[in-house]
Amino acid sequence: MTWRWGIVGTGNIARSMAEAMRLVPGATLEAVGSRNGTTAKAFAEAWAIPRYHDSYDALFADGDIDIVYIATPNSLHHDNIVAALQQGKHVLCEKPLCISAAEAQACADEARARSLFLMEAMWTRFIPAVREAVVRARSGTIGELTLLEADFCAVRKPVDWPGLFSAELGGGALLDLGVYPLTLARHLLGKPDSMDADVTYHESGVDDWASIELSYSSGAIAKLRCGFREDLPRNAVITGTKGRIVLPEPFHATRQLIIEVNGAPREMIDLPPIGDGYAHEVIEVQDCLDDGLTESPVMPLDESIEILETIDFLREPSAA
Numbered sequence: 001m002t003w004r005w006g007i008v009g010t011g012n013i014a015r016s017m018a019e020a021m022r023l024v025p026g027a028t029l030e031a032v033g034s035r036n037g038t039t040a041k042a043f044a045e046a047w048a049i050p051r052y053h054d055s056y057d058a059l060f061a062d063g064d065i066d067i068v069y070i071a072t073p074n075s076l077h078h079d080n081i082v083a084a085l086q087q088g089k090h091v092l093c094e095k096p097l098c099i100s101a102a103e104a105q106a107c108a109d110e111a112r113a114r115s116l117f118l119m120e121a122m123w124t125r126f127i128p129a130v131r132e133a134v135v136r137a138r139s140g141t142i143g144e145l146t147l148l149e150a151d152f153c154a155v156r157k158p159v160d161w162p163g164l165f166s167a168e169l170g171g172g173a174l175l176d177l178g179v180y181p182l183t184l185a186r187h188l189l190g191k192p193d194s195m196d197a198d199v200t201y202h203e204s205g206v207d208d209w210a211s212i213e214l215s216y217s218s219g220a221i222a223k224l225r226c227g228f229r230e231d232l233p234r235n236a237v238i239t240g241t242k243g244r245i246v247l248p249e250p251f252h253a254t255r256q257l258i259i260e261v262n263g264a265p266r267e268m269i270d271l272p273p274i275g276d277g278y279a280h281e282v283i284e285v286q287d288c289l290d291d292g293l294t295e296s297p298v299m300p301l302d303e304s305i306e307i308l309e310t311i312d313f314l315r316e317p318s319a320a
Helices: 012-021 037-046 056-060 074-086 101-114 128-138 173-189 279-290 301-314
Strands: 003-008 027-033 051-053 067-070 090-094 118-121 145-153 194-201 207-215 221-227 236-240 243-247 256-261 267-270
Touching: 003 012, 003 056, 003 279, 012 027, 012 037, 012 279, 027 037, 027 056, 037 051, 051 056, 056 074, 067 074, 074 090, 074 101, 090 279, 101 118, 101 301, 118 279, 118 301, 128 173, 128 236, 128 243, 128 256, 128 267, 145 173, 173 207, 173 221, 173 236, 173 301, 194 301, 207 301
Parallel strands: 003 027, 003 067, 027 051, 067 090, 090 118, 145 221
Antiparallel strands: 145 236, 194 207, 207 221, 236 243, 243 256, 256 267
């Protein structure tokens, strides 16, 4: 079956998804929408997209679109998702799904009430090497899981990334970078039983660094870091009672995993993604819709909401 897509927004991630859609059978990119008609036209011409719209609402109202991909600033996600759903569109929204758990819950409620598909575009969940690492970890390859260590720290400066330092636009390190290690922890270990964090704030008011510890009833611990202050190796190490699995830098987009089981030869597995990796999200959406699903079993809405609940908690002064 062919699914007709529209893209909302024209930034870097929108360009990446336009390229990804070219690589997915059954996906056709039919339109792009922007608040700036000139920008929308230029994007459409660059990617050979048949139609462009000079407003988000015009794209949502386009009757020749089945699915929209939302690539607008974080602060607009809630309103864009609801508007798209109200026009009968299925939605894939760039991470984070919203800027708070309450907003995400409202979007989930809207999608469920209308029996429409909604998913957070958390590409880490669909990268082949990451998916294989999760399968191996869950299967007992390295024994009982005891520790996850994952960092995503990259220098970001206000002059280059103004949106990340604007609370009004939904900036901050936890929403921009922290969602990656937090999502991996949720996927591997479930919902934490307790949380602790050291969070610091930029003069603009957004969080710019966080060191997080999540504890689980199983006895496992997740130690995670994210931040804009410095560059650190962005790998993830999953440790168990019998060995460990390493996702090399950058763990959220790696094509490799390394398995080290006590007493066995080191195993390195190479699992390249399709293109840059974004195509796997498009495939998941279409596969779910082909199967009559309105939520992804790999990236369910309740997990997106729970991760935002964690971020809400960590951003409270009392959590630091």
